[in-house]
Amino acid sequence: xxxxxxxxxxxxxxxxxxxxxxxxxxxxxxxxxxxxxxxxxxxxxxxxxxxxxxxxxxxxxxxxxxxxxxxxxxxxxxxxxxxxxxxxxxxxxxxxxxxxxxxxxxxxxxxxxxxxxxxxxxxxxxxxxxxxxxxxxxxxxxxxxxxxxxxxxxxxxxxxxxxxxxxxxxxxxxxxxxxxxxxxxxxxxxxxxxxxxxxxxxxxxxxxxxxxxxxxxxxxxxxxxxxxxxxxxxxxxxxxxxxxxxxxxxxxxxxxxxxxxxxxxxxxxxxxxxxxxxxxxxxxxxxxxxxxxxxxxxxxxxxxxxxxxxxxxxxxxxxxxxxxxxxxxxxxxxxxxxxxxxxxxxxxxxxxxxxxxxxxxxxxxxxxxxxxxxxxxxxxxxxxxxxxxxxxxxxxxxxxxxxxxxxxxxx
Amino acid sequence: xxxxxxxxxxxxxxxxxxxxxxxxxxxxxxxxxxxxxxxxxxxxxxxxxxxxxxxxxxxxxxxxxxxxxxxxxxxxxxxxxxxxxxxxxxxxxxxxxxxxxxxxxxxxxxxxxxxxxxxxxxxxxxxxxxxxxxxxxxxxxxxxxxxxxxxxxxxxxxxxxxxxxxxxxxxxxxxxxxxxxxxxxxxxxxxxxxxxxxxxxxxxxxxxxxxxxxxxxxxxxxxxxxxxxxxxxxxxxxxxxxxxxxxxxxxxxxxxxxxxxxxxxxxxxxxxxxxxxxxxxxxxxxxxxxxxxxxxxxxxxxxxxxxxxxxxxxxxxxxxxxxxxxxxxxxxxxxxxxxxxxxxxxxxxxxxxxxxxxxxxxxxxxxxxxxxxxxxxxxxxxxxxxxxxxxxxxxxxxxxxxxxxxxxxxxxx
Numbered sequence: 001x002x003x004x005x006x007x008x009x010x011x012x013x014x015x016x017x018x019x020x021x022x023x024x025x026x027x028x029x030x031x032x033x034x035x036x037x038x039x040x041x042x043x044x045x046x047x048x049x050x051x052x053x054x055x056x057x058x059x060x061x062x063x064x065x066x067x068x069x070x071x072x073x074x075x076x077x078x079x080x081x082x083x084x085x086x087x088x089x090x091x092x093x094x095x096x097x098x099x100x101x102x103x104x105x106x107x108x109x110x111x112x113x114x115x116x117x118x119x120x121x122x123x124x125x126x127x128x129x130x131x132x133x134x135x136x137x138x139x140x141x142x143x144x145x146x147x148x149x150x151x152x153x154x155x156x157x158x159x160x161x162x163x164x165x166x167x168x169x170x171x172x173x174x175x176x177x178x179x180x181x182x183x184x185x186x187x188x189x190x191x192x193x194x195x196x197x198x199x200x201x202x203x204x205x206x207x208x209x210x211x212x213x214x215x216x217x218x219x220x221x222x223x224x225x226x227x228x229x230x231x232x233x234x235x236x237x238x239x240x241x242x243x244x245x246x247x248x249x250x251x252x253x254x255x256x257x258x259x260x261x262x263x264x265x266x267x268x269x270x271x272x273x274x275x276x277x278x279x280x281x282x283x284x285x286x287x288x289x290x291x292x293x294x295x296x297x298x299x300x301x302x303x304x305x306x307x308x309x310x311x312x313x314x315x316x317x318x319x320x321x322x323x324x325x326x327x328x329x330x331x332x333x334x335x336x337x338x339x340x341x342x343x344x345x346x347x348x349x350x351x352x353x354x355x356x357x358x359x360x361x362x363x364x365x366x367x368x369x370x371x372x373x374x375x376x377x378x379x380x381x382x383x384x385x386x387x388x389x390x391x392x393x394x395x396x397x398x399x400x401x402x403x404x405x406x407x408x409x410x411x
Numbered sequence: 412x413x414x415x416x417x418x419x420x421x422x423x424x425x426x427x428x429x430x431x432x433x434x435x436x437x438x439x440x441x442x443x444x445x446x447x448x449x450x451x452x453x454x455x456x457x458x459x460x461x462x463x464x465x466x467x468x469x470x471x472x473x474x475x476x477x478x479x480x481x482x483x484x485x486x487x488x489x490x491x492x493x494x495x496x497x498x499x500x501x502x503x504x505x506x507x508x509x510x511x512x513x514x515x516x517x518x519x520x521x522x523x524x525x526x527x528x529x530x531x532x533x534x535x536x537x538x539x540x541x542x543x544x545x546x547x548x549x550x551x552x553x554x555x556x557x558x559x560x561x562x563x564x565x566x567x568x569x570x571x572x573x574x575x576x577x578x579x580x581x582x583x584x585x586x587x588x589x590x591x592x593x594x595x596x597x598x599x600x601x602x603x604x605x606x607x608x609x610x611x612x613x614x615x616x617x618x619x620x621x622x623x624x625x626x627x628x629x630x631x632x633x634x635x636x637x638x639x640x641x642x643x644x645x646x647x648x649x650x651x652x653x654x655x656x657x658x659x660x661x662x663x664x665x666x667x668x669x670x671x672x673x674x675x676x677x678x679x680x681x682x683x684x685x686x687x688x689x690x691x692x693x694x695x696x697x698x699x700x701x702x703x704x705x706x707x708x709x710x711x712x713x714x715x716x717x718x719x720x721x722x723x724x725x726x727x728x729x730x731x732x733x734x735x736x737x738x739x740x741x742x743x744x745x746x747x748x749x750x751x752x753x754x755x756x757x758x759x760x761x762x763x764x765x766x767x768x769x770x771x772x773x774x775x776x777x778x779x780x781x782x783x784x785x786x787x788x789x790x791x792x793x794x795x796x797x798x799x800x801x802x803x804x805x806x807x808x809x810x811x812x813x814x815x816x817x818x819x820x821x822x823x824x
Contacts, residue, residue, distance in 0.1 A: 113523025
């Protein structure tokens with residue numbers, strides 16, 4: 001067997017030009033496909049980071065059932081004890097209270113629906129990027145009870161400027177519709193359309209008072225150390241929630257708050273897989289062609305080999321092994337270049353600002369940092385391996401069944 | 412012209428080589444045709460489903476309404492406009508609408524959303540909403556108290572068929588407006604805007620809510636063919652003389668869809684590029700090998716006085732003829748497949764991925780069955796592309812052939 005491999009390897013290099021051309025085609029195919037998957041990975045990362053940084057944080061705590069049915073009545077009754085417990089958990093880097101509800105903002109001439117969020121300006125600014133994304137005016141100050149900041153698209157729609165008065169209407173805890181007059185302090189741009197067009201923030205205490213909520217809050221948002229390493233943090237928080245409250249609370253990671261994020265990757269990868277099939281078919285064709293030509297070139301030699309006693313399966317293996325080695329060398333080079341490309345782009349970032357609107361409606365950044373997962377790499381290699389075998393089967397089969405006499409005499 | 416005869420004979424002399432080259436070109440043509448038509452089909456589907464949700468191919472508004480929507484910026488339907496909309500052959504359907512925004516409550520739950528007043532009999536052909544009713548019935552003309560909401564809003568409000576909704580908003584002339592509507596239908600069109608944040612009632616209903624006169628805020632138009640859009644818009648220009656109206660095409664109504672399609676198209680193009688490179692390698696290989704093998708032949712020809720440029724032309728001619736044959740075969744096999752997918756079957760990748768996939772697709776409002784779209788320019792472009800690539804790939808081998816040394820060739824014999 002080893003001899004067969006040695007012979008195949010040497011055979012491969014006998015016709016350098018042909019080998020080189022096919023290796024280029026495999027190289028290009030593999031590089032292209034892995035680049036596509038790397039892009040998808042970077043894209044998903046971008047969406048996840050965006051969601052986390054602009055609003056969701058790493059973990060959210062609510063009254064049970066709130067995520068499915070966000071009603072003001074489903075609130076955390078006694079947040080202070082919970083906060084005290086949370087502060088004892090070492091993995092909790094930041095935590096903030098929030099009240100969230102849907103309301104209406106009206107000016108003298110305009111009206112718009114909004115998702116109004118009562119925030120604690122200080123801790124919130126350390127959890128989300130809103131404080132750093134102000135386009136106009138200023139972020140809320142801790143003691144500002146009458147200020148409101150809006151997403152810039154929402155502000156545009158309402159045609160408000162900094163300092164303008166705006167009326168917020170929302171349904172309170174007691175089911176009575178409440179209204180409050182607020183002054184626009186600033187506008188923000190997170191890059192996610194859903195937020196910039198819809199969200200507004202005001203002071204938590206002011207909102208509690210307006211909605212007659214007392215000390216209750218809708219959610220507590222938590223920032224840990226690493227968005228992808230929440231497996232230890234989450235149970236600790238669940239425990240803290242259990243101790244501090246009689247109420248049943250739900251503790252959700254970002255992935256549980258927005259399962260759509262994961263599903264997006266599935267969708268994008270699907271598109272890639274279809275093209276993967278097409279590209280690999282193109283490569284398979286090239287390989288099959290090469291092996292057919294290789295066989296015909298050496299048909300007399302194969303005939304002599306068989307005449308000297310080489311068994312049919314060995315001839316078969318010669319062809320298949322040559323095809324596989326040809327392919328896998330191309331794959332190795334292709335993956336090598338992919339790795340370097342991804343390393344470079346992963347560092348520098350890929351700028352797609354020309355489609356920023358589409359990206360913001362999907363909730364992704366304009367600059368993407370691609371990366372390759374281990375799975376991407378071995379999948380590409382494995383599929384190439386199988387494809388090489390598949391492509392060479394027919395030619396190898398024909399070669400194995402050559403009649404020595406006819407082959408030697410072939411002109 | 413003798414070289415053409417020789418080229419033709421050469422092709423048949425070297426059956427294997429020619430066969431391989433022709434096969435490579437045929438395969439390339441097939442793949443390119445397939446990928447390109449699929450890509451176009453996908454985009455067309457995205458656009459059409461986006462358009463048929465609610466916006467239509469274009470809308471007519473009162474000037475200034477699009478940039479700054481307000482119920483006060485309404486217009487009345489000039490009879491000449493009605494005539495035009497009813498008779499123009501490019502139009503598949505059109506609808507009269509009034510749009511606003513407000514607060515929607517059911518018992519003690521509130522939501523906010525857009526309010527859309529429609530004329531049900533016109534909307535049936537205009538949007539897909541009537542096909543996507545999950546519970547209850549679609550609206551009927553003239554019904555002033557009924558409304559339809561999306562599944563997501565129904566869930567948020569804990570409301571069902573027969574329940575009452577209180578809608579409050581700012582009406583015409585900035586008067587506060589409140590009215591009670593009864594839910595007669597619940598739909599799911601897979602557009603978050605519609606499913607979660609919209610209430611649809613009849614024109615009569617919304618006029619009574621808003622204290623509005625017999626006017627509209629928008630007219631939505633659906634065409635038979637997307638490509639008629641430009642010409643149709645030109646024909647429509649005349650309505651600007653009927654009053655201060657503006658015409659807004661879907662590209663401005665749904666700009667992120669445009670970018671999304673452009674993004675997908677860019678990717679499709681890149682992939683196609685890769686496919687082309689890979690197959691071009693295959694074509695290069697077969698032609699090159701064939702040329703190198705024939706060095707004796709070329710050598711003798713040169714020894715006999717054939718000029719190098721003629722050998723070059725000979726090889727190029729052979730390659731082009733093989734390309735044409737290959738392309739013909741590629742189209743012969745490819746076109747029926749692509750056309751078949753266009754009408755009848757389509758590929759359903761989601762069902763290949765399982766139950767979960769189908770749900771994921773549904774969530775994003777994407778029709779899971781993928782069709783191709785065969786357009787004549789795509790076919791011509793593929794043909795041209797394949798020929799050009801073969802010519803480029805044949806260039807180097809042809810040069811090599813032309814430079815064959817007669818002395819070496821003779822020595823070999």
